[in-house]
Amino acid sequence: xxxxxxxxxxxxxxxxxxxxxxxxxxxxxxxxxxxxxxxxxxxxxxxxxxxxxxxx
Numbered sequence: 001x002x003x004x005x006x007x008x009x010x011x012x013x014x015x016x017x018x019x020x021x022x023x024x025x026x027x028x029x030x031x032x033x034x035x036x037x038x039x040x041x042x043x044x045x046x047x048x049x050x051x052x053x054x055x056x
Contacts, residue, residue, distance in 0.1 A: 003043045010039025 014035025018028040 002047050003040050006043030007036040007040035011036035013039075 011032040014031035014033070015028050017035070018031035021027075023031065
């Protein structure tokens with residue numbers, strides 16, 4: 001669940017970033033997807049790390 005939420009937040013932040021830079025619709029979509037992947041991957045790794053810490 002953490003991964004999905006992080007990906008959505010990343011997508012929104014990427015969209016806003018591209019809009020602030022004056023990007024067109026394709027630029028906004030590109031930034032949104034890139035940020036969503038980055039945030040989702042980071043959340044996945046963090047979730048695995050936290051799960052392993054709890055098991056110790």
